[in-house]
Amino acid sequence: MTIVSASPAVPDKDWWRGAVIYQIYPRSFQDSNGDGIGDLKGITARLPHISALGADAVWISPFFPSPMKDFGYDVSNYTEVDPMFGTLSDFDALIHEAHRLGLKVMIDLVMSHSSDQHAWFIESRSSRVNPKADWYVWSDAKPDGTPPNNWLSIFGGSAWHWDPTRMQYYMHNFLTSQPDLNLHNAEVQDALLEMTRFWLKRGVDGFRLDTINFYFHDRDLRDNPALDPSRRNASTAPAVNPYNFQEHVYDKNRPENIDFLKRFRAVLDEFPSIAAVGEVGDSQRGLEIVGEYTSGGDKMHMCYAFEFLAPDALTPSRVAEVQDGFSGAAPEGWACWAFSNHDVVRHASRWGSEVLDREAYVKMLSAVLMTQRGSVCIYQGEELGLTEADIAYADLQDPYGIQFWPEFKGRDGCRTPMVWDAQALQAGFSTSEKTWLPIPVEHQLRAVSAQYGDPESVLEQYRRFLAFRKQHPALVKGEVRFLESEGPLLQYERIFGDEAVLCAFNMSAEPLSVEPPPGDWEMLDGHGFESTVEGNQINLPVWGAYFARRA
Structure with a gap:
C-alpha cells in the first residue's frame, strides 16, 4: 500500500533553501529487531529526536536490496527495500511519521552504477547481443589483453574488470562489484527516471544524488592525463591511492551530464515542492562543477561539495576562500555544506584531535556551519560531539579500509552505531550481544541520555543554536x-x-x-x-x- 501524506494547500517550493538536513546511515541509527543492524522501523522510532533537534529534513542513505559489498551503495533493486532494513510498508510508515512531525524525507539515489547482482547487469553480461547488452560500459581489450585505457578506480587499481562470458572489460569507478551504468544509452536514462518517479509517488520530498559527476564517461575512452604532483589532493581519495595521480578529464565530469540533469529536474518538477542535492566528488574541479550543475534553475537545486569534508584545517581564511570560491563559480547556485558524513573522518577528530577543550571547539564549529550561506547537513552523532572511532582490523567491514590498511583505515570509524542510552546494552542502539560495528566506550558516555537536558552539553547547544537560527531569516536564506x-x-x-x-x-x-x-x-x-x-x-x-x- 502506498501512503502519501497530505501536503499543505500551498506547498513551499523553496523549503530546501537554507534547510538543515539530518543524515541517517540506516545500518547504524536504530535496530528494532535485535539483529545488531539498524533498520527502517528503528529510524521511525527515533524521528522525534531529529524533530526535537530542530532539523527540517532527513536524508536516509541507501536501504535498497544490495549484496552489501559497499553497504548499500551497490544496489541490486532500485524499487524495493532490503529485508535487512524492512519492507516498503515500513518505509511508507516512516514517511507518514516524518511528515506528521514536520520533517521532509530525502533518500539517496545511486545512479552512476549498480551492483553486479542487479538483474540489469546479469542480463547485460550474459552476451554481447541481449536487450541490455549496452546498459553498462563495456569495451574490448587492447591487442595485448590489457584494459582499454588508464582509468583508475576510487577503491584502488584499474577501473576495468575482465568478464570471461563476454570476453570484454566492464568499467567500475568503485568496487569491481559496482559496474558503471551507461547513461549514454537513452533506455538507461529512462529506466532511472522511472525509478525516480516510483519514489516520488511514494511520498519522498527529495533526493541526495550519489557521485553525481560520475554519470557519464568519454565515449572514445581516451586516457586521463597525469596530474602535476603539486596539484594532488587527497580529498577525493586517500593519499595512498594512485587515483590522485590523474587529472580526471575523461572518466567523469563529462558535459553530457548537463542534459541528463535537466531531464531529471523535469521529473522532479512533475511533483510539488521536491528538491535534490547532488554530491560532487571531485577535488580538482569541485566548485566549478557545482556552478555548472546548479545554474539556470533547471538542474540541481543545490550541490554537496567536498571542500569542508577535506582534511585541510578549518581556519577563517579557509572558510572565506571556500565561500568566495563558490560565489565566483556558482553565482546563481546554492550550496549544501557539511563538516562530516559517512565517508570521512568525523570533524571532531579530523580537525580537533589536538584541541584541549574539544567540547567548546565543536560547539563553535557547529555555529560556523549553521551560519554559512547555503543549506546544512548534520551527520548522525555530530550533535553529540562524537569523535572518530578506532576500529581494530579484525572488526573492519569497509572494503576501502581493508584495501589500504593501515595507512588508511577506511570509513568504519565514522559509521559506528548511534548512541542513545548511556546505561543500556549497546547504548540503546540494539538488544543484540554484537552489533555490526562495535560501539566505543567513549561514545556510549556521550549518549543522548547523558546530554539531554544538560545546558552545557553539545546536544543542547545544537538544539539551542538551531532554534536561534530559525528566528533569524538572514541566517537561513x-x-x-x-x-x-x-x-x-x-x-x-x-x-x-x-x-x-x-x-x-x-x-x-x-x-x-x-x-x-x-x-x-x-x-x-x-x-x-x-x-x-x-x-x-x-x-x-x-x-x-x-x-x-x-x-
Missing part, C-alpha cells in the same frame, strides 16, 4: 559578506531583506578582543555563547562566538 578572515578571527554578515546579522568567531585557543564593524549593532542572545562587549570591544573567549543585529 541570506547573502554573506565577509569582513575579516585573517588570523584567528572569522567575521561576516548575513543579510536578508531588512535584517543583517553579524557573526564573529574566535577560531583559536586564546581569548580575543576585536572591534565590531562600523554601525549600530544590537547584541543577540539565545545562541548559547557568552561573549561580552566592553565599550567598543567584543571579548571573544576561547573558541567563542558573538552575534549581533544591525539596529
Whole structure:
C-alpha cells in the first residue's frame, strides 16, 4: 500500500533553501529487531529526536536490496527495500511519521552504477547481443589483453574488470562489484527516471544524488592525463591511492551530464515542492562543477561539495576562500555544506584531535556551519560531539579500509552505531550481544541520555543554536559578506531583506578582543555563547562566538 501524506494547500517550493538536513546511515541509527543492524522501523522510532533537534529534513542513505559489498551503495533493486532494513510498508510508515512531525524525507539515489547482482547487469553480461547488452560500459581489450585505457578506480587499481562470458572489460569507478551504468544509452536514462518517479509517488520530498559527476564517461575512452604532483589532493581519495595521480578529464565530469540533469529536474518538477542535492566528488574541479550543475534553475537545486569534508584545517581564511570560491563559480547556485558524513573522518577528530577543550571547539564549529550561506547537513552523532572511532582490523567491514590498511583505515570509524542510552546494552542502539560495528566506550558516555537536558552539553547547544537560527531569516536564506578572515578571527554578515546579522568567531585557543564593524549593532542572545562587549570591544573567549543585529 502506498501512503502519501497530505501536503499543505500551498506547498513551499523553496523549503530546501537554507534547510538543515539530518543524515541517517540506516545500518547504524536504530535496530528494532535485535539483529545488531539498524533498520527502517528503528529510524521511525527515533524521528522525534531529529524533530526535537530542530532539523527540517532527513536524508536516509541507501536501504535498497544490495549484496552489501559497499553497504548499500551497490544496489541490486532500485524499487524495493532490503529485508535487512524492512519492507516498503515500513518505509511508507516512516514517511507518514516524518511528515506528521514536520520533517521532509530525502533518500539517496545511486545512479552512476549498480551492483553486479542487479538483474540489469546479469542480463547485460550474459552476451554481447541481449536487450541490455549496452546498459553498462563495456569495451574490448587492447591487442595485448590489457584494459582499454588508464582509468583508475576510487577503491584502488584499474577501473576495468575482465568478464570471461563476454570476453570484454566492464568499467567500475568503485568496487569491481559496482559496474558503471551507461547513461549514454537513452533506455538507461529512462529506466532511472522511472525509478525516480516510483519514489516520488511514494511520498519522498527529495533526493541526495550519489557521485553525481560520475554519470557519464568519454565515449572514445581516451586516457586521463597525469596530474602535476603539486596539484594532488587527497580529498577525493586517500593519499595512498594512485587515483590522485590523474587529472580526471575523461572518466567523469563529462558535459553530457548537463542534459541528463535537466531531464531529471523535469521529473522532479512533475511533483510539488521536491528538491535534490547532488554530491560532487571531485577535488580538482569541485566548485566549478557545482556552478555548472546548479545554474539556470533547471538542474540541481543545490550541490554537496567536498571542500569542508577535506582534511585541510578549518581556519577563517579557509572558510572565506571556500565561500568566495563558490560565489565566483556558482553565482546563481546554492550550496549544501557539511563538516562530516559517512565517508570521512568525523570533524571532531579530523580537525580537533589536538584541541584541549574539544567540547567548546565543536560547539563553535557547529555555529560556523549553521551560519554559512547555503543549506546544512548534520551527520548522525555530530550533535553529540562524537569523535572518530578506532576500529581494530579484525572488526573492519569497509572494503576501502581493508584495501589500504593501515595507512588508511577506511570509513568504519565514522559509521559506528548511534548512541542513545548511556546505561543500556549497546547504548540503546540494539538488544543484540554484537552489533555490526562495535560501539566505543567513549561514545556510549556521550549518549543522548547523558546530554539531554544538560545546558552545557553539545546536544543542547545544537538544539539551542538551531532554534536561534530559525528566528533569524538572514541566517537561513541570506547573502554573506565577509569582513575579516585573517588570523584567528572569522567575521561576516548575513543579510536578508531588512535584517543583517553579524557573526564573529574566535577560531583559536586564546581569548580575543576585536572591534565590531562600523554601525549600530544590537547584541543577540539565545545562541548559547557568552561573549561580552566592553565599550567598543567584543571579548571573544576561547573558541567563542558573538552575534549581533544591525539596529
